[in-house]
Amino acid sequence: MAHLLSRRDLDFLLYEWLDVTALTARERFSAHSRETFDGVLDLSADLAEKLFAPHNKAGDQQQPRMGDDGRVVMIPEVKTAVDAYAAADLIAAPFPEEYGGLALPSTISRASMAWFQAANPGTSSYGLLTTANANLLLAHGSAEQIDTWVRPMLRGDYSGTMCLSEPQAGSSLADITTRATPADDGTYRITGTKMWISGGDHELTDNIVHLVLAKAPGGGSGVKGISLFIVPRFLPDGTRNDVALVGLNHKMGNRGTVNTLLNFGDGTFPVGDGSGAVGYLVGEEHRGLSYMFHMMNEARIGVGFLATAIGYAGYLASVDYARVRTQGRGLAAADPAPVPIIDHADVKRMLLAQKSYVEGALALGLYCSRLVDIEATSTGDERDQTHLLLEVLTPIAKAWPSQWCTEANNLAIQVHGGYGYTSEFDVEQCYRDNRLNPIHEGTNGIQGLDLLGRKVVMNGGAGLALLAQTITATTEKAPADGEAAEFAAALRAAVDELVATTAALWADADPTVALTNSSVYLQAAGHIVIAWMWLEQLLAVGDSTGDFYDGKRAAARYFFRFELPGTGPQLALLRSLDQTTAQTDPAWFTA
Template structure:
């Protein structure tokens, strides 16, 4: 299989050699699965992504959705790809056999879905949102809602959206004013205006199921007064449901996915059903939002992988410059130049380190459901809650930076639309705004997550890191070979980074109750430092797996594993130290940003 998306060997390495996902087959839910069935699903996803998604990625970017006679028109391959996706069972990948699903663990399903995101994130988004809506109906729907909607969503007949943002409110959901008035028969009349609704309108299926945040007449102010409603574009009898498309928004990237302005109830005839309990809409929606945040991290990492592999291929083919001052010496491929190698290694660190972090998060979600003991399940939930904002924001920021390096490796050609890396950069740049800005994720991490459960989440994460550090030192004691010795050195660096992060965290948490603006002023820098520390852990785990395998490796596996060790070295030598320098800034508790007068800007 060509390596144009994510290296197939890398997915196998991350899933089986680092995360050992076969452990999940001991749980009754996954007992009928095996490494072979997991690999078969990934192979099928790879073929489908290559054959149905990748070929129209450029066309979807250059021929954006159009509004013609009141209907959205997309290029034809989008619908064909999504039908193939649904027919292959990937919409229902994590659902049980009773619902027609593959009953895959989330970690394996996310590895499959990463391939589609890397191949064509715009087309994949329609499927991703539909999966999220199906999960919401499954978790919170009534038996009637499940019976009516789940089969249609999982078969690709219906698509779905999450409808949160309003023009005046932006990311502040406490300010939404959309209303839901009871009709007297258990349903509600929905009225309001929503904006930036991804996949908000199209003609890909028979219906679109909107999950809409709105307020009941007796709703308290703020987020505690928000309820969640199922609002279909078409009613069961096929009639329109007073959901109108006010216009399409044209973005810098992911252009093949519609972004819509939607008006609900302009004629007073938009009917919806409550999903979950009254005034608990945001609590319900957080399930889909957190799932979406993991998806953003995976999309960012997949695009970073794609950009890396494209720029690596270009660097191996592009002849420019010489290795000696002699002008008569032959030109060499630019991969021979040190700065190009630096840019390639930096991309590899972000792409493959971020991807493992995302898959680790998906595995935590699985373990929260099926781990044998209550303590293990609780620890998995705590760590997933802690890591979710990091998975979203660190991968979004650094995935985009990796794509910027991919453009630079191409030189002047990278800035043209003739090469795919220019689109990867634009597509990835949107991920810092998706599902809450990076800054919002940073405030969530520092303001809520690191202190939750009296610091229990941090303690659980620290314990797992400590186990990896001990393993690295134990391996080094067994042999004097250079690779284990280096891993032991990296373990010491990781230990120092974690101690520094704990100290910084305690300093900021002590200030938080008294001066929250000052404590949170550099929250984004804190998340970045936190993310680098966690990704360093991901790279130490990859390095240890590579060391274990090198003793028996043959053929192409040897350079693959050597590449893992080279990337680990680069991350610990060049990337982690830069993050460590941020602790002095964070611990200074500088009040300048909190006290800044906007007249000075």
Template sequence: MAVSPLSRRDLDFLLYEWLDVTALTSLERYAEHSKDTFDGILDLCADIAVKRFAPHNKKSDQNEPRVGADGKVVIIDEVGAALDEFGKAGIVASQFDESLGGMQLPTVVARAAMAWFQAANAATSSYPFLTMANANLLVEYGTAEQIDTWVKPMLEGRFFGTMCLSEPQAGSSLADITTKADPADDGSYRITGTKMWISGGDHELSENIVHLVLAKAPGGGPGVKGISLFVVPKFLADGTRNDVALVGLNHKMGNRGTTNTLLNFGDGTHHPVAESGAVGYLVGEAHHGLSYMFKMMNEARIGVGFLATSLGYAGYLQSLDYAKTRTQGRPVTNKDPDSAPVAIIEHPDVKRMLLAQKSYVEGALGLGLYCSRLVDEQQTATDPAVAAARLLLLDVLTPIAKSWPSQWCLEANNLAIQVLGGYGYTKEFDVEQLYRDNRLNPIHEGAHGIHGLDLLGRKVVMQGGAGLQLLVETISATIDRAESAEPEYAVALRAAVERLAQVTGTLWAAGDPAVSLANSTVYLEAAGHVVIAWIWLEQLLAVGDSTGDFYDGKRAAAQYFYRYELPKTGPQFDLLAGLDRTTLDTPADWL
């Protein structure tokens, strides 16, 4: 029997027993929903994910996309069939307004539902994942015509979407992009340039591909101030082929079933109009493109955290199942060679690896869902002050919600391979692919180091330090509630969060940004561990006095995290407080 890619029991606990998502139905936006409708979408997504996405996960990995003789991308048939079912079920539109044909689901429920697909098949789920983020951006910043022309077909599952930021020479340094946008007489623009690492950038899976492209239009300032955002479809509204050309496919270590492309815009391969260049339509105001794109990027960053979590979770469940059924060795206290071998889950070191995975993936899933609940609260708040506070907390947590799962749920995949031993290192088992698929997540949507700079350099000091203060106050409120029920953990977390605040002050009191930010990745990792410890304390408070294996498992995972993981932050904070200059002072010639 196949192993489930996620735990529905854990999702139910997090959604209903901890986050109380049914309380959202008291809000006007979600008044048509109930626990039954939430369960219905979770059941539907689990069913489609298990039956249509999971079965071809390994096949798409072993038969990655290729360019055929006619220049078109060839993908195994199962990918298109699964995505057709996804589209017909209306899942693309799940979060969107009823006026757009959506289900108007809370973000937290929609994210939980999407996690089933990400755990079952990371590559195939990437196509709708990017499409939904693309559509969200256009709903917020696009014109009514753009929404009718491009968004509605995406929500119907007929069009897919991408975001085109990086270029071969620029990478993550968007200030250095060179793609240009020249105004045309009809009010549109002509886009010329090259974009790299574009997931879902070309395929035959949909009627059209709606690219959101960052380019520099005339009249903008230097660097990122001159960047504008454009809709550049593969096919124009009248069906004419736009001048968007596939140059080649990138072949990756993992996530191989998703096309990853190098695209040329306006190179003359396709001529839709007399003027040279691909036809593009300005989104919002000129020279505000990066701020608009951050809407999609921030959504995608939390989504990447969910993807990393889902892959880590799938690996954990695979290794847990294996450990319960694989017999090997005997307890160290049993010297009788004639006695029967025991299941390897009875060995303490295997339990250590499973507890580590459990603490990582269940903690990360809790963080992702908590952030999603913040989105719902921010969007539905009637008090502007409440909405601003929710958004501020979400801004501070976003780099952690993206990067912590990308690092530690990847480590969960590493441990899953170790649990299986030699078998885990073979293609016959799924855990090696899960590791390879997850290895992308510390890189895309902002590499690990970029999010460290974002957290320490922007988020915790934004609004005069209000971001860090709000995070500390939020965690401290949980600690106050836990002092009598979980005193050991309350004391440990209070010390850690106080140290986080102190060290942040020390870093910025240095007066030299280069020194303050030199070890920002270490800061990100330490802050992430403090946040996950908080999420675990929240889960323990939700467990309360409940009994049974599930709840005892939660207690064991929390205990593991507090005794094995949270103490790691001590030396990290010591390093940060010392304003260590090792990385700054090491000349390049020494490396």
């Protein structure tokens, strides 16, 4: 790819807007400075461009396969890149120094990872999953588990996964059937099947640390009976655990990440009495889902970043193409020579739309990452409020980029015309890679249910109130007149309408009515949040001059005039309590 991300945009968001160097005043990050942050970003861009981007197409065209010996085979460039990423200490970087990390703020670590996600979504996912796995075990694992499993993951010797879904259950975790039976030695024997496991089997690392949800005796039915277990590919003494690769899932996009169907305890690699795979309980029995949400929430923000990075790469590719592709004439031009298509108004529209989506999404992801850093280094009310705001924003930070940055990739193909629909150009793969993300880590429909059914109403509606208060505080910083004032007024009105709509939806406390159109609610709330991100950026631009800042103004103008007004009809539909979808009889879907 010619370009991956805009370093100028990252610098603006990190330093001119979010002022991430202020985090160094907090003890955890006190060893850092603008220089160390820039060093990490420079290193990340260099590695991404030299070792990740060059095999992006090859990884897509030669996706992982099962060899004759039952092992996963992938192109050798993947291991070279994964090893280099670990050798650069980028897996360990955001972890405390006592575990071999650099105590790097999450904001910088996420910006670093975005380079790799833009360069090669498939290969970048191995590091992302390992980091999330290690974070969960640091939060909920024992000291022995941290020494045994986390430290090798941070060195890059081991990699990590999470194993939730099952063929018959999908996202309905209450219906999982994987079982955990206590053994006499304090471990458990795990039996069951897990589906859609990214990074579930490969030869990239010496071991794979699976975090597996299973039901232990005495937990009751539903999600309350779920516990969490470490089930490694190899046991600490080197014995092969009874974790068997059954097959690979062949995907439309994001093909470079091996995706597996795994059997636990089916006797392929019997251990001891052969009664199942050996698992080690994390934390307490029957609290597994709450522990796994630690990893899932981190992964959801990571998916938002992945969607953003792919969208950004496609956007930059379409800008490059539009500058050099000549076709058509200017409407008022006397010169009969073809003009670059970037001169055409409709192409500018498509580029502005992409710019508003990907730069707005990147701002949201970095904003959420900064909340993670503040929460991790705060106490009392500041910590509680930061946590609450992050809880409300997480489903939006996952779902909005995965929908609208995929739309950015769709527009990037359109800018390329017929060429965009061919594999010779990058944007075709960008779209296929990104199309997974509205499904990944909880479908966007699930995110809508989470936002409207839990996040905005929890604690008596405190989450929504805090979000509205925080957005309103931004609007109050806008000048009294001019474009920023116009946009601030529009945003205030949209926030007020969102709050009123939420109250109307829950007026009768009937979830069957309130949640019918939760996906529409998610889309409207997401657009309002991204409009907030654009007003924040516009205020950070201030009176600065130059093409970069003028581009920011144009993208903000586009979003407020072309995108935000669409939330009005959406919120009106929600307030009407329309039940068209809920009342549709399945029998009506006939051939």
